[in-house]
Amino acid sequence: MHLTGIDLLFWAAGFIAHVTLLLVLWVRHRAATFPIFTILIASYVIRTVVLYFTALAGSKNAYLLAYLSLGSVDLTLQLCVVYEMASHVFRPLGNWAPDARIRLAWIVLASIAIAAGLTWLSAIPPAHTVLRTTLIRGNFFSAVLMTELFAGMIALSVTIRLPWKTHAARIAQGLGFYSFVCILIEAGHSYLGIDHDIKISADLTYFRMLTYLICVGYWIITLWLDAPAPKALPKEMEQHLLALQRQVEAHLQRLRTMGR
Amino acid sequence: MRATYFFLVLSVFLLALLILVVHSYLRRIRTEKRPYGSWEKLLGRLSAVNRENVVLIALSLVDESGQRRGPENDANLDGAQIWSMIGGIEGLETLERNCAVLVDLVYYVQQRYPEALVIAEQLRLDAREIEWHIGRLKSAAKVGRAEKAFPEHAEQVAAIYYVMTRRVLALYERWNLPGLVELQRAL
Numbered sequence: 001m002h003l004t005g006i007d008l009l010f011w012a013a014g015f016i017a018h019v020t021l022l023l024v025l026w027v028r029h030r031a032a033t034f035p036i037f038t039i040l041i042a043s044y045v046i047r048t049v050v051l052y053f054t055a056l057a058g059s060k061n062a063y064l065l066a067y068l069s070l071g072s073v074d075l076t077l078q079l080c081v082v083y084e085m086a087s088h089v090f091r092p093l094g095n096w097a098p099d100a101r102i103r104l105a106w107i108v109l110a111s112i113a114i115a116a117g118l119t120w121l122s123a124i125p126p127a128h129t130v131l132r133t134t135l136i137r138g139n140f141f142s143a144v145l146m147t148e149l150f151a152g153m154i155a156l157s158v159t160i161r162l163p164w165k166t167h168a169a170r171i172a173q174g175l176g177f178y179s180f181v182c183i184l185i186e187a188g189h190s191y192l193g194i195d196h197d198i199k200i201s202a203d204l205t206y207f208r209m210l211t212y213l214i215c216v217g218y219w220i221i222t223l224w225l226d227a228p229a230p231k232a233l234p235k236e237m238e239q240h241l242l243a244l245q246r247q248v249e250a251h252l253q254r255l256r257t258m259g260r
Numbered sequence: 261m262r263a264t265y266f267f268l269v270l271s272v273f274l275l276a277l278l279i280l281v282v283h284s285y286l287r288r289i290r291t292e293k294r295p296y297g298s299w300e301k302l303l304g305r306l307s308a309v310n311r312e313n314v315v316l317i318a319l320s321l322v323d324e325s326g327q328r329r330g331p332e333n334d335a336n337l338d339g340a341q342i343w344s345m346i347g348g349i350e351g352l353e354t355l356e357r358n359c360a361v362l363v364d365l366v367y368y369v370q371q372r373y374p375e376a377l378v379i380a381e382q383l384r385l386d387a388r389e390i391e392w393h394i395g396r397l398k399s400a401a402k403v404g405r406a407e408k409a410f411p412e413h414a415e416q417v418a419a420i421y422y423v424m425t426r427r428v429l430a431l432y433e434r435w436n437l438p439g440l441v442e443l444q445r446a447l
Contacts, residue, residue: 097385118273121266151277155284180277187270191263 010209017216018045024224036084040077075142082149088168107152115144122190136189143182150176166227174215181211313345318422
């Protein structure tokens with residue numbers, strides 16, 4: 001497979017950016033807080049290397065096959081990252097907030113249904129091989145699904161009044177924004193195909209890579225920086241809040257008895 | 261033709277998604293700055309229920325500190341009185357909406373003091389559960405299944421609501437949190 005200068009530049013930039021991000025996650029001890037996100041980034045380092053050598057030594061078909069297989073792993077890991085972010089927001093005490101659980105399940109189901117519907121409706125790619133069609137539609141489906149999930153999580157957290165922690169919010173913003181741009185790019189690919197020799201199709205791919213590099217840069221900076229220090233809760237206020245909580249709990253007991 | 265439909269549907273979908281995210285962010289910013297929305301709005305939400313009556317119903321069951329009264333001090337309001345004083349189902353609906361105010365107040369404490377997470381989250385869940393109980397009582401009353409039980413339940417709900425608002429007010433007073441004067445007026 002022939003690689004142009006710009007291809008090599010993006011490859012090198014992607015590799016360096018991912019390694020830097022991994023170092024940031026490690027050095028700033030974010031890996032312990034976001035283990036799945038760290039695994040995702042580590043998988044991207046491996047993916048960059050594997051795809052580079054496949055592109056260099058293998059055929060176009062072998063490259064597409066490798067891309068598709070690694071893409072499935074990518075989608076699985078990205079969904080796990082969504083779960084990780086959701087558990088940071090909607091499991092503030094270690095258990096899923098009951099008012100969030102059912103709504104979250106509905107968001108997931110609706111997201112899958114809408115993503116599947118849009119993928120079904122998407123233009124039939126000009127590349128008629130099953131492999132290419134699967135690749136384009138798979139990418140489109142995953143982009144729509146990820147965007148919906150992040151948008152749904154943001155809306156739900158605001159509705160039920162659960163705040164986002166700084167770093168979780170930054171990771172979600174980056175992934176959400178990238179997925180949103182990917183919808184546009186993959187919609188373009190579904191119409192134009194993914195032949196790298198067609199200029200407009202290649203330009204779309206470069207634009208996707210550039211967007212992703214910007215997101216990685218955003219993560220490197222924001223995950224390096226510390227979250228704003230929380231204001232210390234005065235001991236007396238903690239006692240006051242605890243007393244309030246106990247009283248509300250006691251009232252609730254009365255209400256629960258009433259319901260029987 | 262199919263491509264045209266696809267891009268049309270996709271545009272609508274992306275626009276809707278964008279509006280949802282922007283609206284949520286704006287709402288979050290607004291909530292962080294003014295956790296209760298505008299005060300006028302809050303007062304509007306509370307005005308539908310007769311506060312004096314809620315206090316009267318509540319004080320027939322509990323004293324000012326929230327302690328249950330002994331049978332000798334019980335004011336013994338009858339069912340019909342409670343029903344009319346609380347304003348029937350509409351009155352309960354207002355109390356239900358007011359529980360959302362409590363969630364807002366707790367959210368604000370958590371925003372200001374992230375260390376309060378554990379207690380604040382528990383309070384948030386409790387307030388949600390109270391909302392749920394009121395909702396159930398309301399539904400039962402709507403279909404006439406709670407005719408007999410309603411007065412007693414409504415009395416309890418009013419008492420709990422009253423005590424909760426007193427406690428939250430005490431918290432704001434003790435820590436002189438912003439918005440205290442308006443809150444005193446509203447609650």
